Amino acid sequence: MIYLDHAATTPLRDEVRDAWLGAQLVGNASSVHGAGQSARRVLEEARERVAASLGSQPIEVVFTSGGTESVNLALKGLWSARAERRDAIVLPDGEHHATLDAVGWLASREGARVRAVALEETGRIPVSDFRDALDGSAALATALVAANETGTINDAAGLARAAAEAGVALHLDAVAAAGHVPIDFAGWRGSAPAGAGLVALSVSGHKLGAPVGTGALVVSRHAAPDPLLHGGGQQRGLRAGTQDIAGAVALATALELADAERDAENARLEEIRARTVAELAERAPGIVVLGDPARHLPGTIHLHLPGAVGESLMFLLDQRGFSVSTGSACQAGVAEPSHVVMALGYTADEARQVLRISMGATTTPAEMEDFTTALVEAYSRLTTH
Ligand SMILES: Cc1ncc(COP(=O)(O)O)c(C=O)c1O
Missing domain, CATH: 3.90.1150.10 (Aspartate Aminotransferase, domain 1)
Incomplete structure (x- = not known):
């Protein structure tokens, strides 16, 4: 065969499998005993490596189960934490179903108004039209760094600048881009005001040679989306649940390999x-x-x-x-x-x-x-x- x-999913890489199996540790990273603390060290080292690859700070990396969860946490979390008078979501045409359906749910259940942005013939999001859609009624905006069907790469920095200037929170879906396109969260975010500009960015492990079920959402220190999952308060309270240390190590390894190659x-x-x-x-x-x-x-x-x-x-x-x-x-x-x-x-x-x-x-x-x-x-x- x-x-x-x-682009649907790529095989688990040997180096990633080895790192993944090597990180099957005994110990919950939230436990205070020695085993827990050893596990935590491995987890936090993986968080630092993922942050270095994506151009963010370690505290900004929230490990998730993959792209769909990351996108849902970003969009629903930012919507839920929006300022009251803002009720629109800026949605370019041609987004992945994780985004389309999450926004569709927010529209039907939460009354979000969807403001579409038409694509160029090449599949690119025109930054000027995107900017025009970002007004004082926009609660949030979302866009693909690279499109999963056409493969077209957008001007992520330009889209992030437009969102920062308009004072609107932006989520970028970097699931298809990560690995092929260098991701620069802090650079794209620039000096955007708190809660505006690029505030969240999604990646998924199984598109990079890491196992299915691994992924991350980078969430700016200057943003506070509401969580989808409530529980033990892990990961800044943004994603409760015992953390998958081996999955985090696998994701870090896959991202580093992609960067090097x-x-x-x-x-x-x-x-x-x-x-x-x-x-x-x-x-x-x-x-x-x-x-x-x-x-x-x-x-x-x-x-x-x-x-x-x-x-x-x-x-x-x-x-x-x-x-x-x-x-x-x-x-x-x-x-x-x-x-x-x-x-x-x-x-x-x-x-x-x-x-x-x-x-x-x-x-x-x-x-x-x-x-x-x-x-x-x-x-x-x-x-x-
Ligand atoms: C652009 C994009 N976003 C989100 C997803 C969903 O990611 P996952 O399969 O990790 O849930 C995909 C997967 O096809 C994708 O290509």
Whole structure:
């Protein structure tokens, strides 16, 4: 099997597995006895390493169970702690379902008004339109650092500056970006006033080669979202519950490895990507590469394949041993058109004609050559009548 769905989840890395297993300690980090305190030291060292990787202070790192929890804690927590007169949430089109559905819940249950921001054709969030949406009625705003379907990378610093200037709290979803894009929480936050600008940032371990069930939300020292979980008061009271020390060590290890390898790995993937895109342009010229040609995740290739339903292509490719994604959710067995592709200006029918190929650490040029041949054959089978 050739696995080309690393954006969905990427294999556990050997170095991370070793660090993870090595940190299965006896002792609750909240216990005052020696075993507890030894465990706490390991946990706090992991927190420092995660903070160093994400450009924050250790106290700002809240370990969670992954991206969905982090996003929910940020959005619901910031909403709950908002100033009374603010009732709008600024939501760019094309966000991940964790964000869409959390905001949808806040709209239906809490009366939040959703203020959408349309994307550029490349999938980028236009910073000026984002800025225009941030007024005195905005309780919070959210945005992707990099988009999980198109792979387009946003101007995180520009979005954070706009939020700081407008005095609005911003959450950034860095789940798809982390590893490939350097994350600079303090730099992006700048000298924003308390409670405004970049205040929270989500990452998830299983997108980085750490185990599923690990992740973090960076929460600025200058912000106080309400917690979702109440209990023992761990992690500044923001996320009660006995802390997963081994998971924290695994996340720290995965982030550090990604930092150390980023330049070389991004260049390697970008080269394979460019070759694949050129090959497709020659052999199947109807296929359109979506996203931003200049600023994209190097491992992601998002394709519009006119005349072929993405789900059918995915099944054909699966039979040939290639795992790829349509990128969109499947509800009751029926492929939904991708809301992300529709946000790029495509119709619902066209938004079903997409595939997302996402490469990772294990992907080789030879695999992508085989994949390109299989894709061209499958596409021609579906479109030649
Ligand atoms: C951009 C983005 N945000 C959030 C999530 C949710 O993360 P998790 O799978 O860790 O819950 C994902 C996962 O696909 C994602 O790609």
